[in-house]
Amino acid sequence: MRYYPAPESAIMMPHLIEAVREAFIDHGNGSCEMPPKSYVTLPGGDFRTMPSYLPGLRIAGVKVVNVHPDNRTKGLPTVxxxxxxxxxxxGKPVAILNATALTDLRTGAAAAVATEVLSSEKTGTLGIIGAGRQALSGLLAISEVFQVESVKVWSRNEKTATRFTEKFPDLNITVTNLEQASDATVLLTATPSTKSLIKDEWIADGTHINAIGADAPGKQELDPNLLTRSQIFVDDRKQAVHSGEVNVPIRDGLLSAEDITGTLGEVLIGKIGRSDPESVTIFDSTGIAITDLAAASVALQKGSFIELPYEHGF
Amino acid sequence: MRYYPAPESAIMMPHLIEAVREAFIDHGNGSCEMPPKSYVTLPGGDFRTMPSYLPGLRIAGVKVVNVHPDNRTKGLPTVxxxxxxxxxxxGKPVAILNATALTDLRTGAAAAVATEVLSSEKTGTLGIIGAGRQALSGLLAISEVFQVESVKVWSRNEKTATRFTEKFPDLNITVTNLEQASDATVLLTATPSTKSLIKDEWIADGTHINAIGADAPGKQELDPNLLTRSQIFVDDRKQAVHSGEVNVPIRDGLLSAEDITGTLGEVLIGKIGRSDPESVTIFDSTGIAITDLAAASVALQKGSFIELPYEHGF
Known part of the structure; x- marks a missing residue:
């Protein structure tokens, strides 16, 4: 059995985007097994268990991942x-992977896949709400499929936003206020907010939004009016209704599950899509298990590993 | 992060039984978190994902375990x-444990905990149906709580049964036919059968049965008439109805969930129990996640481990 301590270091973003796209296509075609993500509450957070099987990649497994919002005070990542x-x-266990950075990368790659097929423009401004690890991987991934002319970043903590911009000295990247950052060709929202941050009136027609922050019941980043005005594409219907951007408005009766246009997989297989260039499109990303398998499959090809004994006892 | 390649070698059965008993008590008191086991179908088998949190032991985690009935032909364990x-x-990952032998041991320990509180006799004959790894661990564990005067073993494959008896040269242990093995003070059924093997009329009043083979929809080992005649105790109600010994009779309308007397945890906290010495009691064991955590907690105390790097990437 192999342990991959830093599988992210073996991953080239274009390969990851390709693998994640294939996983979404399998999801659109119904050729994968993926029971609902399950949640266990812990002191100060929770952990999620995400089993799945992707016959196309001949890969099966489980991701275990926590969310502890106050971990930064302990010097640990939230996730x-x-x-x-x-x-x-x-059914034999064959590999264990450190999936901390891998989770960020595959989340970014999913946003890139959505941007590629849903954005009406191939070039323009990228707005980023939040300046954490998901914002970073989102910028890296979206840049692969969308010609970024300028980047506007907002974070609740301005210092965090400034530090974020300093990581990209070669980009035209600035810290702005929330409204200014929301005025973009493509928007990425990646905060742990439980109150809507982005007002409907700030969003221009034709914008594509990757809403990746909401991944648990009670979380939301977008004005419900913005959702009712937009075409909503989700990664997985059940997960989105349970814990995605749509979960709070659906709970509050402002939106219904029928208002979801479809899944990203259905877009990729040509079943549905952006209705016209003036629509606002939203990709509501909760993070699905098969994209973790896709990321793992890329890492396995070139990643460094430690060989571990795995015997069967008595 | 620590990897325990052979945690079973650090485990003393009495300690394991004690830890598993405590886990069942927490289950009886409702002081644990345990979402339903989830199943993913694979070619030739399946895998199950079992997350849980035991605040009493300050331990949280997930077991991933497969069942591939034909693995023996590949020289691999079924499970x-x-x-x-x-x-x-x-939420930080702190340890990974090889759980192959650990799974067998905790299953045996659960049968021992049930035998201790449900058997009307403290000494007598032990009948064992099946001669695989669960039969082995069941014998080892039950012997700790029940004075075994003689053991009768049946297996579909008589050679397997004979090899099993040869592992216990110091015991009064014999291979018998199915009916003879069923005539015992305490019975352990540990086969992957999907048809009932044990006839109602073979079971004497007062017998205690540990039915541990059925752990997936469609599996069963006992005559439905035996179930309707007996007091049924389960490890977990939802899991038992879904995949335990009761799942097929309930599906077929021969039994209802209301016929379940209670859980082993409820017996341990004194809420319910054997009604009289002449009752037949059945412990319907599907295998619950918190007993895996209990077994892991025992292994962590003395087990050998390999230290692995676990950094957080970019």
Whole structure:
């Protein structure tokens, strides 16, 4: 059995985007197994368990990942993960991967896949709400599929936003206020907010929004009016209704599950799509298990590993 | 982060039984978190994902375990497992354990806990149906709480049964036919059968049965008439109805969920119990996640481990 301590270092973003796109296509075609993500409450946070099987990649396994919002005060990331992979025909555990950075990367890659097929423009301004690890990977990934002319970043903590911009000395990147950052060709929202931050009137027609912050019941980043005005594409219907950007407005009766236009997989297989260039499109990303398998499959190809004993006892 | 390649070698059965008993008590008191086990179908088998949190032991984590009935032809166990443990207050992964033998041992320990509180006799004959790894661990564990005067073993494959008896040269242990093995003070059924094997008329009043083979929809080992005649105690109601010994008779309308007397945890906290010495009692064991955490907690105390790097990437 192999342990990959830093699988992210073996991953080239274009390969990851390709693998994540293929996983969404399998999801659109119904050719994967993915039971609902399950949540266990812990002191100060929770952990989620995400099993799945992707026959196309011949890969099966489980990601275990926590969310502890106050971990930064302990010098730890909010989100840390592990993936266990099994050999599908025997069920034998074959690999364990550190999935902390991998989780950020695959989340960014999913936003890139959505941007590629849903944005009406191929070039323009990128607005980023939040300046954490998901914002970083989102910028890296979206840049691969969208010609970024300028980047506007907002964070609740301005210092965090400034530090974020300093990581990209070669980009035209500035810290702005929330309204200014929302005025963009493509918008990425990546905060842990439980109150809507982005007002409907700030969003121009034709904008594409990747809403990746909301991934648990009670979380939301967008004005419900913005949702009712937009075409909503989700990564997975059940997960989105339970814990995505749409979960709070649906709970509050402002939106219904029928208002979801479709899934990203359905867009990729040509079943549905952006209705016209003036629509606002929203990709409501909760993070789905098969994209973790896709990321793992890319890491396995070139990643460094430690060989571990795995015997069967008595 | 620590990897325990052979945690079973650090485990003394009496300690394991004690830890598993405590876990069932927490279950009886409702002081644990345990979402339903989830199943993913693979070619030739499946895998199950079992997350849980035991505040009493300050331990949280997930077991991933497969069931591939034809693995023996590949020289692999039918069931192989891994456990990932998290630090509850931060969610950080702290340990990975090989859970193959650990799974067998905790299953045996659960049968011992049930035998201790449900058997009307403290000494007598032990009948064992099946001669695989669960039969082995069941014998080892039950012997700790029940004075075994003689053991009768049946297996579909008589050679397997004979090899099993040869492992216990110091016991009064014999291979018998199915009916003879069923005539015992305490009975352990540990086969992957999908048809009832044990006839109602073979079971004497006062017998205690540990039915541990059925752990997936469609599996069963006992005559439905035996179930309707007996007091049924389960490890977990939802899991038992879904995949335990009662799942097929309930599906077929021969039994209802209301016929379940209670859980083993409820017996341990004194809420319910054996009604009289002449009752037949059945412990319907599906295998619950918190007993895996209990077994892991025992292994952590003395087990050998390999220290692994676990950094947080970019």
């Amino acid at each position: 840390m993960g592990m993936i266990i992979l099994l050999d599908p025909p025997s | 192989m497992g891994m456990i990932i443990l998290l630090d509850p207050p931060s």
